[in-house]
Amino acid sequence: MADTMQFDLVSPERKLASGPAREVRIPGAEGDFTAMPDHAPLISTLRPGILTVVSPDATTDYVVTGGFAEVTADSVSVLAEEAHVSKDVTQDMVDKMVASARKVHAEAHPSVVDAAAKLLADMEALGSHMKL
Amino acid sequence: MANLKDLKNRIASVKSTRKITKAMQMVSAAKLRRAQEAAESGRPYAEQMNAVMAGLSASVRGSETAPRLLAGSGSDKVHLLVVMTAERGLCGGFNSSIVRLARQAASKLMAEGKTIKILTVGKKGREQLKREFGSFFISHVDLSDVKRVGYSDAQAIAGELITRFDAGEFDVATIFFNRFQSVISQIPTEQQVIPAAYESDVEVSTVYDYEPDEEEILADLLPRGVATQIFTALLENGASEQGARMSAMDNATRNAGEMIEKLTIIYNRSRQAAITTELIEIIAGAEAL
Numbered sequence: 001m002a003d004t005m006q007f008d009l010v011s012p013e014r015k016l017a018s019g020p021a022r023e024v025r026i027p028g029a030e031g032d033f034t035a036m037p038d039h040a041p042l043i044s045t046l047r048p049g050i051l052t053v054v055s056p057d058a059t060t061d062y063v064v065t066g067g068f069a070e071v072t073a074d075s076v077s078v079l080a081e082e083a084h085v086s087k088d089v090t091q092d093m094v095d096k097m098v099a100s101a102r103k104v105h106a107e108a109h110p111s112v113v114d115a116a117a118k119l120l121a122d123m124e125a126l127g128s129h130m131k132l
Numbered sequence: 133m134a135n136l137k138d139l140k141n142r143i144a145s146v147k148s149t150r151k152i153t154k155a156m157q158m159v160s161a162a163k164l165r166r167a168q169e170a171a172e173s174g175r176p177y178a179e180q181m182n183a184v185m186a187g188l189s190a191s192v193r194g195s196e197t198a199p200r201l202l203a204g205s206g207s208d209k210v211h212l213l214v215v216m217t218a219e220r221g222l223c224g225g226f227n228s229s230i231v232r233l234a235r236q237a238a239s240k241l242m243a244e245g246k247t248i249k250i251l252t253v254g255k256k257g258r259e260q261l262k263r264e265f266g267s268f269f270i271s272h273v274d275l276s277d278v279k280r281v282g283y284s285d286a287q288a289i290a291g292e293l294i295t296r297f298d299a300g301e302f303d304v305a306t307i308f309f310n311r312f313q314s315v316i317s318q319i320p321t322e323q324q325v326i327p328a329a330y331e332s333d334v335e336v337s338t339v340y341d342y343e344p345d346e347e348e349i350l351a352d353l354l355p356r357g358v359a360t361q362i363f364t365a366l367l368e369n370g371a372s373e374q375g376a377r378m379s380a381m382d383n384a385t386r387n388a389g390e391m392i393e394k395l396t397i398i399y400n401r402s403r404q405a406a407i408t409t410e411l412i413e414i415i416a417g418a419e420a421l
Contacts, residue, residue, distance in 0.1 A: 012283040043349065
């Protein structure tokens with residue numbers, strides 16, 4: 001069994017990270033999960049949260065705001081709408097993200113208000129989780 | 133002699149034009165490199181997105197509950213043409229080639245009895261289409277304040293498209309832009325974005341588990357897919373614009389150089405002619421004494 005798998009984190013504007021990883025902890029829309037080598041092929045959407053990548057020589061946290069992840073036996077690709085290295089994220093940025101989620105929630109169409117509320121709650125949880 | 137002075141002025145003016153075109157060419161070359169880098173760094177995301185979408189849509193297509201963004205609204209009467217051009221001119225045939233393609237498509241659709249609506253991105257296309265198709269304009273996206281096209285710009289355009297689609301304003305949306313091939317060649321391209329047209333002949337090699345289920349994922353991803361396609365188009369367009377401007381300005385600089393050479397020869401000849409005439413007059417005068 002392979003020890004590591006290929007991990008890629010891309011945003012629409014650039015490739016943020018690429019390299020071998022031992023495990024990737026992913027904030028899936030239906031719950032967090034950890035992908036390790038030889039994971040069954042899976043595509044999942046993401047909720048705002050923290051993505052942790054354990055590579056052979058370091059562990060890195062990324063803050064993602066949404067997108068989706070594609071997991072195969074030997075690779076994990078995360079396509080994030082917006083992603084930052086966790087230690088570069090400031091309280092300001094979190095506030096801004098929460099504020100925009102709040103705005104979306106306030107203006108949301110009745111049919112999507114639940115989704116917007118969930119997004120807002122996830123954003124707020126993310127903010128408190130970061131312990132800035 | 134007045135003629136000589138005129139020539140001298142003209143040479144000076146062409147020389148300063150050459151300086152300007154040369155500068156513009158160099159600015160475009162620098163911007164082109166940046167635009168190309170942006171286009172390249174956006175590629176992994178777009179490719180991955182398209183691959184996933186192709187797989188997903190192939191498995192959901194045909195199902196009755198497929199999202200409208202994929203299945204379409206069930207008719208194709210009203211077409212929305214999204215014409216993406218530059219905010220500035222002086223870039224050779226860049227804007228005209230997109231406008232020409234859009235115009236052809238519009239005429240063809242009208243001949244088939246379809247209704248068309250036009251959304252313009254970038255000032256130049258709007259100006260060129262105004263006279264003929266002005267009455268079909270429904271909206272305009274101004275990117276003149278945007279220094280560097282970001283994903284959020286594409287998202288805004290996609291958001292507008294999807295809102296209008298959901299409101300039933302159109303059935304099919306097509307974007308028109310220039311695909312960057314090389315500095316001297318940009319290919320005007322039309323691409324249907326709504327309903328999403330992903331290649332369905334992709335052989336799906338892996339069977340994925342989906343979380344949440346396929347249709348929910350699709351409903352979540354389709355708007356992103358539209359935004360990604362528009363973002364790719366904007367980036368390609370940006371690189372094409374700079375490429376087109378660079379080669380246009382290169383040509384202009386070369387033409388100015390040729391013109392300066394010609395004018396200098398004419399200037400030298402007339403100066404020589406003037407001197408000869410003067411000499412003949414002096415000699416003739418001396419002989420008469």
